[in-house]
Amino acid sequence: MIRFENVTKLHKGASRPALRDVTVDIEKGEFVFLVGASGSGKSTFLRLLLREERPTSGTIWVAGKDLTKLAGWKVPVLRRQLGCVFQDFRLLPNRTVAGNVAFALEVIGRPADEIKRVIPNVLELVGLEGKEDSYPNEISGGEQQRVAIARAIVNRPQVLIADEPTGNLDPETSIGIMKLLDRINRIGTTVVMATHDVAIVDQMRKRVIEIEDGRVVRDQARGVYGSGA
Amino acid sequence: MRAGFVFSEVTTGLRRNVTLTLAVVITVAVSLTLFGSSLLVRAQVQEMKDYWYDRVEVSIFLCGDISDVPSCASGAVTEEEKDQIKQDLRDFKPLVQKVYFESKAEALQRFKEQFKDSPLAENATEDQMPESFRVKLSDPTQFSVVAAAFMGRQGIEEVRDQRQSLDRLFKALSGLQNIALAVAAVMLLVTGLLISNTMRVAAFSRRRETSIMRLVGASNSAIQLPFLLEAAVAALIGTIVALGLLAAGKYYLIDNTLASTFTFTTFIGWDSVITLIPTLIFVGVGLAIASALLTLRKYLKV
Numbered sequence: 001m002i003r004f005e006n007v008t009k010l011h012k013g014a015s016r017p018a019l020r021d022v023t024v025d026i027e028k029g030e031f032v033f034l035v036g037a038s039g040s041g042k043s044t045f046l047r048l049l050l051r052e053e054r055p056t057s058g059t060i061w062v063a064g065k066d067l068t069k070l071a072g073w074k075v076p077v078l079r080r081q082l083g084c085v086f087q088d089f090r091l092l093p094n095r096t097v098a099g100n101v102a103f104a105l106e107v108i109g110r111p112a113d114e115i116k117r118v119i120p121n122v123l124e125l126v127g128l129e130g131k132e133d134s135y136p137n138e139i140s141g142g143e144q145q146r147v148a149i150a151r152a153i154v155n156r157p158q159v160l161i162a163d164e165p166t167g168n169l170d171p172e173t174s175i176g177i178m179k180l181l182d183r184i185n186r187i188g189t190t191v192v193m194a195t196h197d198v199a200i201v202d203q204m205r206k207r208v209i210e211i212e213d214g215r216v217v218r219d220q221a222r223g224v225y226g227s228g229a
Numbered sequence: 230m231r232a233g234f235v236f237s238e239v240t241t242g243l244r245r246n247v248t249l250t251l252a253v254v255i256t257v258a259v260s261l262t263l264f265g266s267s268l269l270v271r272a273q274v275q276e277m278k279d280y281w282y283d284r285v286e287v288s289i290f291l292c293g294d295i296s297d298v299p300s301c302a303s304g305a306v307t308e309e310e311k312d313q314i315k316q317d318l319r320d321f322k323p324l325v326q327k328v329y330f331e332s333k334a335e336a337l338q339r340f341k342e343q344f345k346d347s348p349l350a351e352n353a354t355e356d357q358m359p360e361s362f363r364v365k366l367s368d369p370t371q372f373s374v375v376a377a378a379f380m381g382r383q384g385i386e387e388v389r390d391q392r393q394s395l396d397r398l399f400k401a402l403s404g405l406q407n408i409a410l411a412v413a414a415v416m417l418l419v420t421g422l423l424i425s426n427t428m429r430v431a432a433f434s435r436r437r438e439t440s441i442m443r444l445v446g447a448s449n450s451a452i453q454l455p456f457l458l459e460a461a462v463a464a465l466i467g468t469i470v471a472l473g474l475l476a477a478g479k480y481y482l483i484d485n486t487l488a489s490t491f492t493f494t495t496f497i498g499w500d501s502v503i504t505l506i507p508t509l510i511f512v513g514v515g516l517a518i519a520s521a522l523l524t525l526r527k528y529l530k531v
Contacts, residue, residue: 050444073449080446090441103438106234107447155445 002026007058018044036211083152087167098132142173162193201225238455257467260416267409310384327365464517
């Protein structure tokens with residue numbers, strides 16, 4: 001599903017590369033934690049995955065496509081196969097819960113009747129029944145993240161990318177979000193999640209890829225946050 | 230993209246930046262009014278040229294008793310010379326279309342008509358008036374051919390082209406038109422810069438929406454379309470205002486004021502104003518879309 005081959009990324013003006021010779025293989029349906037200190041290269045990894053940046057050298061394959069050779073106008077098509085969730089939710093404050101989720105479908109030109117049909121289903125999946133007409137400032141942080149997750153998966157992407165999705169949430173709420181991500185993973189969506197949250201990583205017992213100074217220093221099948229060190 | 234979605238995005242965008250939208254509408258209106266005026270002045274000059282060049286003549290003034298140019302040294306023109314000139318003029322067919330002899334009496338009458346409110350007319354006598362041939366050319370630009378043949382000939386005092394005096398007027402008018410055009414060009418440039426800046430502000434105020442659109446895989450055109458339509462709609466409103474101002478100018482200034490005062494010439498008709506419509510829409514909306522596209526390419530990169 002995702003393959004990095006000897007990927008190096010040197011940002012313009014930076015003295016040290018953000019990623020050095022990274023080779024990673026992520027299979028379809030896997031759940032992968034990406035861990036490492038701030039500035040270790042996790043974010044660069046995710047940005048390369050979304051093709052917000054191109055690698056300096058090496059090849060990246062996502063969903064059967066070589067991102068280094070992907071034409072600019074095909075990038076939107078790629079991104080429709082990748083759902084995205086962030087620490088800061090990134091919701092539109094002037095749209096309701098249902099409106100925020102619908103936005104993702106509206107901007108890619110889905111017909112209105114299809115949107116009407118799928119929204120209740122996806123809101124039920126993420127546990128937001130009855131909140132359709134609330135605005136983001138009327139619901140809790142955990143609920144806001146659920147809206148963001150609903151928006152990310154409503155288009156049925158093959159991969160869900162989560163960048164510190166629990167970073168702004170208390171531990172209890174975080175567990176709820178992780179259960180939701182796990183459920184989405186079980187439906188068949190590959191999940192790549194960057195996190196600092198030791199407790200969550202240790203609890204989930206999923207594959208852990210640790211990045212330090214731009215290098216993959218650990219790739220463990222049923223890993224915990226700090227083992228191996 | 231569904232039309233309804235795009236439409237709601239455009240209307241919220243226009244409402245969100247009312248003042249900037251208004252600024253775009255006004256500058257587009259002003260610059261296009263100037264641009265349109267300069268085009269109308271050009272049409273007016275063309276109209277007058279067509280009208281007057283059809284009527285201008287070459288005048289060959291003949292020597293009278295008081296002429297003092299060398300070709301008149303032997304005194305007033307003789308009947309023989311007159312007949313010879315007339316004969317030679319006929320040989321210039323088809324360039325020479327019509328020849329008409331104006332006698333002293335007719336010249337005096339014309340003079341009196343031209344200066345009817347002046348004491349000059351009362352004191353003028355027939356003897357002071359020159360005899361002349363009025364020559365109509367099939368191609369008025371070929372004046373020099375006739376001039377070369379008759380200038381300085383015995384019995385001819387002067388060969389005068391009426392076109393020359395008209396050309397001075399037309400030159401002044403095209404000068405006016407060029408100034409209007411130059412000001413319009415500067416205004417259009419300012420308009421372009423303002424639209425570009427407006428788009429920057431609009432892109433900034435909607436960066437959250439556009440960043441989400443990018444993430445969920447909206448195409449470049451889907452992201453840019455609402456912005457482009459916003460610029461186009463504002464420019465279109467400005468263009469309509471400009472066309473309204475030009476139509477009002479044509480009606481009040483030309484039809485109601487100038488045409489009744491200056492009856493000696495014709496003025497542009499409504500067809501000139503109507504032909505402006507596609508031009509101004511093309512320039513106004515085209516300018517808006519072009520400057521918006523250039524700006525958005527920078528600020529809304531996928």
